[in-house]
Amino acid sequence: MLAIGVGAISKGGGVADVAVAAAVVAGLGILRAALDAVGGRLAFRAARRELSMHRSAATAALAQRSPLDSGRPASGLAASVLGEQAEAVVPYLTRFRPARMKASVVPLAVLLCILPISWVAALVLAFCAPLIPIFMALIGWRAKAASEQQLAETGGINAFLLDRLRGLATIRALDAVDTTALRLRADAESLRVRTMAVLRIAFLSSAVLEFFAALGVAATAVYVGFSLLGSIDIGTWEGRLTLTQGLFILLLAPAFFEPLRELSVVWHDRAAGEAALAALKELGTSQQTILGGSDAKPRPFVGPALIEIEGLVFRHGPERKPVIDHFDLSVAPGEHVALWGASGSGKTTILSLIAGLARHEAGVVRIGGMPLRDDTVDSLRRRMAWIGQSPHVFAGSVMRNVALGRSGIDSDAVAGALGSVGLDRVFTPERVAAIGEGGLGLSGGEAARLALARMMVDEQADIILADEPTAHLDAQTASAITDALLALAKGRILIVATHDPVLAGRLDRIVRLDTLARRVAA
């Protein structure tokens, strides 16, 4: 419309001719701005929705990874990928994807508008355009690799930092503060180098695009200029180029390169976004997953708790020797059993397999007559309670630490459980909110009692799996924990992995794990 307006002026047209063209240009400009604003908002909302979907899928997949999977990502790395790096997906979806679509449609449309007027102008633009994506793709490969290295470096430094912060007391005690600080400085320097590499590539891709875009517009302008001056009269389908046609081509030439320029501005979003999506996917990629999590409807578990294990085989990887090799065990309802064996004989592994925290290779685990499978494990797990070797104590109130968000557990139940394990003297009303991160402020024995209180409030559980509940405790505290555990386990199945002869001696039966054949000896 601008070209038509200017053409009309050059032919001595009146104000009315120019006014119509100006009004249409203004109207289209306003419409474009409004559509851009609405489109941007919609794209942002859709991108946030998609990011939430990716995050929850990655979190769910991460939760499905077995605790026996030694390839589980460090907590700091997982937190960094899920929290910080995943945000790179939003610019990728809101800026790069629309820009890529624009870059594949708009130049073609511009070319189709110019072609009927001048085939030479169309040819010049069509020649310059492919050079841009070719060079951008070449640079893009480097950008993606650099971006992935930067993400890995960020995740690594986060994991290192979190790990060392957790172990600060140990680092201080071993006088390793300087070494740790040096390593952190080296990591930070390496991250700086990788970030600069990504930025360098981003600047390079912009420079390449600007160069070819300027070349294309300049070549078109030279052709149009000489045509209008009458020095060139080829390139049109008929006659010579008019002022309106020449102006039309000149105004459209930058619009031809505009989407490609936009694409180059957001080019590094692609590298960061794709690297973040790959990192999210990687979080949940594991060979060792826990049972369950399938879409199958959980089958209710109604039978009496009776555990039968036949021919159980488990190994940590296809190339590794079995840790558990044809293991058999039968535990009657209400029976208390100690799993006894040398360190590394597979006690924790057996407890994990009973709880479905890893997939066994062969054999069967039946609980109440129901085989442990993906579709049964959820309801079977509801009847189990677990005390790990080092129960995690969360920073926060005792109430929340004991209830753990489970429904139907009120403060009376928590107070009752604390009383039963002898913690009511520790958690007086004045000390109630004093638990720090990782159980800071609690002794080892108090943390073990807290773990017992967590089980005690779960009345559904009639199978208790305990992994060395008295480890690292003095004889007196161990004896108190044993008393509390046995009182809690009355009438329920209790399977304890232990090295503690006093605890094992107080149970109904000791199952010895033969480290050579991994068979039950007694």
Ligand SMILES: Nc1ncnc2c1ncn2[C@@H]1O[C@H](COP(=O)(O)OP(=O)(O)OP(=O)(O)O)[C@@H](O)[C@H]1O
């Ligand atoms: N994630 C893992 N990846 C590879 N091997 C593992 C993994 N976890 C344990 N193992 C190996 O499996 C074997 C059994 O380990 P498990 O923890 O079950 O033994 P345990 O009898 O409970 O030992 P402890 O009494 O010292 O706790 C050990 O040889 C151990 O090295």
